[in-house]
Amino acid sequence: MTETDPTQTKGFDRARQAASRALTEDYVEMISDLAAEFGEARITDLAARLGVAHPTATKAVARLKREGLAVSRPYRGVFLTEEGEAMAESVRARHRVVVALLRAVGVPDEVAELDAEGIEHHVSSRTLAAFEAYLTRKTD
Amino acid sequence: MTETDPTQTKGFDRARQAASRALTEDYVEMISDLAAEFGEARITDLAARLGVAHPTATKAVARLKREGLAVSRPYRGVFLTEEGEAMAESVRARHRVVVALLRAVGVPDEVAELDAEGIEHHVSSRTLAAFEAYLTRKTD
DNA sequence: ATAAAATTGTAGCCAAGGCTACATTCCGCA
DNA sequence: TGCGGAATGTAGCCTTGGCTACAATTTTAT
Ligand SMILES: [Mn+2]
Ligand SMILES: [Mn+2]
Ligand SMILES: [Mn+2]
Ligand SMILES: [Mn+2]
Numbered sequence: 001m002t003e004t005d006p007t008q009t010k011g012f013d014r015a016r017q018a019a020s021r022a023l024t025e026d027y028v029e030m031i032s033d034l035a036a037e038f039g040e041a042r043i044t045d046l047a048a049r050l051g052v053a054h055p056t057a058t059k060a061v062a063r064l065k066r067e068g069l070a071v072s073r074p075y076r077g078v079f080l081t082e083e084g085e086a087m088a089e090s091v092r093a094r095h096r097v098v099v100a101l102l103r104a105v106g107v108p109d110e111v112a113e114l115d116a117e118g119i120e121h122h123v124s125s126r127t128l129a130a131f132e133a134y135l136t137r138k139t140d
Numbered sequence: 141m142t143e144t145d146p147t148q149t150k151g152f153d154r155a156r157q158a159a160s161r162a163l164t165e166d167y168v169e170m171i172s173d174l175a176a177e178f179g180e181a182r183i184t185d186l187a188a189r190l191g192v193a194h195p196t197a198t199k200a201v202a203r204l205k206r207e208g209l210a211v212s213r214p215y216r217g218v219f220l221t222e223e224g225e226a227m228a229e230s231v232r233a234r235h236r237v238v239v240a241l242l243r244a245v246g247v248p249d250e251v252a253e254l255d256a257e258g259i260e261h262h263v264s265s266r267t268l269a270a271f272e273a274y275l276t277r278k279t280d
Numbered sequence: 281a282t283a284a285a286a287t288t289g290t291a292g293c294c295a296a297g298g299c300t301a302c303a304t305t306c307c308g309c310a
Numbered sequence: 311t312g313c314g315g316a317a318t319g320t321a322g323c324c325t326t327g328g329c330t331a332c333a334a335t336t337t338t339a340t
Binding site: 163215 | 304
């Protein structure tokens with residue numbers, strides 16, 4: 001190969017970064033959901049909803065705490081910090097927009113919900129804005 | 141939590157599976173691209189295009205070989221098996237459809253290309269079919 | 281009040297996917 | 311022809327995100 005390509009690798013870099021953020025985003029969103037439903041998020045419930053063994057959830061929560069997104073005391077529930085709540089809000093909003101867009105272009109409801117769980121983490125802010133504009137256009 | 145939820149975890153399972161397939165898909169597609177351009181895919185070119193160090197590409201190729209998707213001899217290029225070529229074809233097709241759909245709903249071209257690199261791996265066959273139907277509808 | 285059950289913590293294993301450092305092989309050119 | 315630089319291989323390290331097994335704690339029920 002003769003030239004190095006500066007733009008070529010960008011998409012892959014982005015995809016890798018998104019993949020590493022995905023788990024954090026899903027946990028934060030789920031903790032927020034459980035807090036709304038039960039007042040707190042228990043490790044067992046997190047693990048059950050995410051479909052993993054409980055030590056996996058424990059490890060993930062440890063990382064969230066390390067990153068300042070959550071707090072918890074031993075044998076007690078997990079709670080989001082302000083920063084965590086803010087992330088939960090934007091993640092939830094993005095999730096909803098992605099599902100709505102998929103449905104708007106003809107994806108069946110159940111499929112849209114399933115695929116959105118993965119797709120959402122790769123939708124940049126500019127793409128999200130385009131989705132919102134499209135949905136607005138289509139609704140009016 | 142009272143009940144276990146059978147459907148709730150599905151989206152997360154799917155997303156995890158897709159994430160683990162993503163690397164394989166990108167490598168296979170890239171090997172196919174390089175083969176078309178240069179007649180063979182060299183480790184150095186793969187690494188450069190994917191934006192990783194060369195031992196990372198070597199490891200990935202080792203996995204492809206283990207899975208029967210590629211073959212190679214020491215210090216020589218990497219080639220896809222029939223199975224690998226088939227995967228490359230479908231991955232490339234999916235990539236194109238995703239980019240086309242993003243553009244069709246108003247995402248700027250460069251952004252569409254970047255985001256598609258991650259999104260493509262989470263688009264199920266049913267969603268892909270819906271995208272194609274939408275694009276056909278819109279074109280005619 | 282206490283024993284059983286459920287929940288949480290902890291230890292330690294594995295594979296994947298990054299990396300750097302260094303060894304080896306190949307290839308183009310003087 | 312042979313040498314130096316480029317390409318590739320290999321070793322070994324790290325983090326993440328899975329898991330099982332077992333220990334400790336808390337909650338529930340008798
Ligand atoms: Mn998700
Ligand atoms: Mn989500
Ligand atoms: Mn990709
Ligand atoms: Mn692609």
